[in-house]
Amino acid sequence: MARDTLTGSRIRERRVMAGMRQAELARNVGISASYLNLIEHNRRRIGGKLLMDIAQVLNVETSLLSEGAEAALIATLRESAADIGSLQVELDRVDEFAGRFPGWAALIAEQHRRLGSLERTAATLTDRLTHDPHLATSMHEMLTMVTAIRSTAGILADTKEIEPEWRNRFHRNLNEDSQRLAESSQQLVAYLDEAGDAGASLTLPQEDVQAMMESNKFRFDQLENASEVEMTTFLETQSDLTSSAARNLAGVALKQLAVDARIMPLEEMRARVGEGPIDPVAIARAFGATLPAVFRRLAVVSDEVLPMPLGLVMCDGSGTLMLRKPVEGFPLPRFSAACPKWPLFQALSRPMRPLRQRVTVTGRDARQFECFAVTKPVGRLEVNVDPLYHSYMLIVPVEGAVEAGREVGSTCRVCPSRDCEGRREPSLLAGGI
Amino acid sequence: MGKSVLLIEDEPNIIEAISFILSRDGWAVATHSNGHDAVGVVQDKLPDLVILDVMLPGKSGYDILRELRDLDATRNLPVLMLTARGQVKDREMAERAGASRFMTKPFSNAEVLEAVRELVQP
Numbered sequence: 001m002a003r004d005t006l007t008g009s010r011i012r013e014r015r016v017m018a019g020m021r022q023a024e025l026a027r028n029v030g031i032s033a034s035y036l037n038l039i040e041h042n043r044r045r046i047g048g049k050l051l052m053d054i055a056q057v058l059n060v061e062t063s064l065l066s067e068g069a070e071a072a073l074i075a076t077l078r079e080s081a082a083d084i085g086s087l088q089v090e091l092d093r094v095d096e097f098a099g100r101f102p103g104w105a106a107l108i109a110e111q112h113r114r115l116g117s118l119e120r121t122a123a124t125l126t127d128r129l130t131h132d133p134h135l136a137t138s139m140h141e142m143l144t145m146v147t148a149i150r151s152t153a154g155i156l157a158d159t160k161e162i163e164p165e166w167r168n169r170f171h172r173n174l175n176e177d178s179q180r181l182a183e184s185s186q187q188l189v190a191y192l193d194e195a196g197d198a199g200a201s202l203t204l205p206q207e208d209v210q211a212m213m214e215s216n217k218f219r220f221d222q223l224e225n226a227s228e229v230e231m232t233t234f235l236e237t238q239s240d241l242t243s244s245a246a247r248n249l250a251g252v253a254l255k256q257l258a259v260d261a262r263i264m265p266l267e268e269m270r271a272r273v274g275e276g277p278i279d280p281v282a283i284a285r286a287f288g289a290t291l292p293a294v295f296r297r298l299a300v301v302s303d304e305v306l307p308m309p310l311g312l313v314m315c316d317g318s319g320t321l322m323l324r325k326p327v328e329g330f331p332l333p334r335f336s337a338a339c340p341k342w343p344l345f346q347a348l349s350r351p352m353r354p355l356r357q358r359v360t361v362t363g364r365d366a367r368q369f370e371c372f373a374v375t376k377p378v379g380r381l382e383v384n385v386d387p388l389y390h391s392y393m394l395i396v397p398v399e400g401a402v403e404a405g406r407e408v409g410s411t412c413r414v415c416p417s418r419d420c421e422g423r424r425e426p427s428l429l430a431g432g433i
Numbered sequence: 434m435g436k437s438v439l440l441i442e443d444e445p446n447i448i449e450a451i452s453f454i455l456s457r458d459g460w461a462v463a464t465h466s467n468g469h470d471a472v473g474v475v476q477d478k479l480p481d482l483v484i485l486d487v488m489l490p491g492k493s494g495y496d497i498l499r500e501l502r503d504l505d506a507t508r509n510l511p512v513l514m515l516t517a518r519g520q521v522k523d524r525e526m527a528e529r530a531g532a533s534r535f536m537t538k539p540f541s542n543a544e545v546l547e548a549v550r551e552l553v554q555p
Binding site for chain 1 (some may be wrong): 436444446447449450452453454457488517518538540541542543545
């Protein structure tokens with residue numbers, strides 16, 4: 001949906017932010033509440049004097065309703081403001097700021113992202129220092145040797161009368177311990193140097209894989225029939241993959257995508273999905289593929305074979321997002337935890353039972369999506385051993401929606417939903433405006 | 434014969450150095466260098482004080498101390514713990530396990546002597 005067709009959604013969002021009831025706004029601009037409801041759901045176009053009147057009542061620039069500003073940019077600005085809670089930031093004018101000074105707004109957003117990245121780097125380094133077993137063992141050995149040297153040297157220095165036999169023994173001990181200390185110090189320095197060079201990695205392997213996927217726009221047609229050597233060569237040339245762990249993880253994911261592609265070739269997918277609404281179950285039957293495979297394949301080829309791209313998100317049993325193919329209007333949090341209302345997480349509680357759910361994403365655009373989700377076990381099944389699970393969710397944008405969807409957010413911090421039982425932290429929108 | 438100290442430590446040169454300074458100060462010093470049978474050795478010797486390293490082969494000093502505190506004969510035995518880690522959580526772990534005193538490496542001879550004298554009154 002083009003942004004200029006979302007004026008109604010922006011009116012609704014501004015009205016909610018202003019704490020105004022639909023009927024009250026309708027009365028103020030001289031229209032019925034039901035007509036305003038149609039406008040707010042983008043089912044009636046709006047412009048001219050009525051739009052100006054609504055803007056005036058809502059105390060915003062008309063252009064903010066008709067054009068808006070980039071939703072992701074505004075969400076990042078809000079997050080940035082929340083992180084510096086001690087400053088009084090004019091959150092209610094964030095749209096105006098992003099609209100009037102897009103360059104400065106983008107700069108703040110970029111700085112915020114960079115700060116987040118640096119904070120994670122610092123946390124990773126601290127974690128490494130605290131938990132690295134090699135480092136802990138090395139330090140313990142060195143301190144033990146320093147203790148022996150200090151104690152022995154103290155005896156030699158402080159004991160006025162010491163038998164030659166003991167003196168010789170302590171001299172020998174000093175010599176041995178100082179040699180061991182020198183060797184341990186060199187080994188420790190070499191280890192720290194290596195750890196620093198390896199980029200060992202300050203980013204998580206999953207993040208590297210995600211970056212690599214996005215750099216390639218999730219398309220790897222050249223690898224569909226790649227040999228092991230060709231696959232390895234490809235992985236080694238990907239600058240986003242900064243560690244062997246990331247390359248291994250990416251290799252597994254790419255091999256899976258290659259298998260999907262061989263089962264569901266591009267042209268056959270093009271023919272099948274052009275026949276009507278997206279029906280993953282029918283596609284799975286037609287190709288003899290699993291639903292997760294169909295979700296992955298649809299998400300990958302949708303940019304080419306469908307009028308609008310589809311999104312995909314995958315998580316493990318802990319709810320950790322492991323793969324994200326974003327789709328416009330359905331923000332996928334990069335670091336913070338996602339909305340627990342996503343069908344993705346509901347599917348975790350009912351493995352192997354696919355579900356389909358219409359959702360409305362809270363926020364500026366209030367767009368609707370048809371979500372298909374399924375959870376499947378990972379690895380071989382063993383008797384009396386609970387399997388691990390991966391859950392997949394295919395995100396299909398819905399044009400001109402007429403039925404209400406379940407409200408879901410991106411992450412609590414930027415979700416305006418009130419009275420949500422799943423809320424983990426206050427919303428910047430509900431509490432800050 | 435002076436009061437007795439059992440030193441449980443796996444680094445030979447530290448054993449030698451501490452044994453020397455304690456012996457010179459009049460203590461009867463026995464040593465042991467692994468963790469897995471350390472509790473039995475303490476029970477056999479029943480010294481006036483145990484100096485116990487945290488990181489030992491076979492069993493950690495914390496586990497040894499917990500077992501000693503569960504035994505009637507060693508419940509109140511003074512134990513000086515030695516460790517290369519001086520973080521607050523390590524000190525707390527030592528206290529929870531029942532350490533009488535906690536000393537971080539590298540320590541000086543004078544500090545060891547002072548601690549031993551304080552823990553065992555002649």
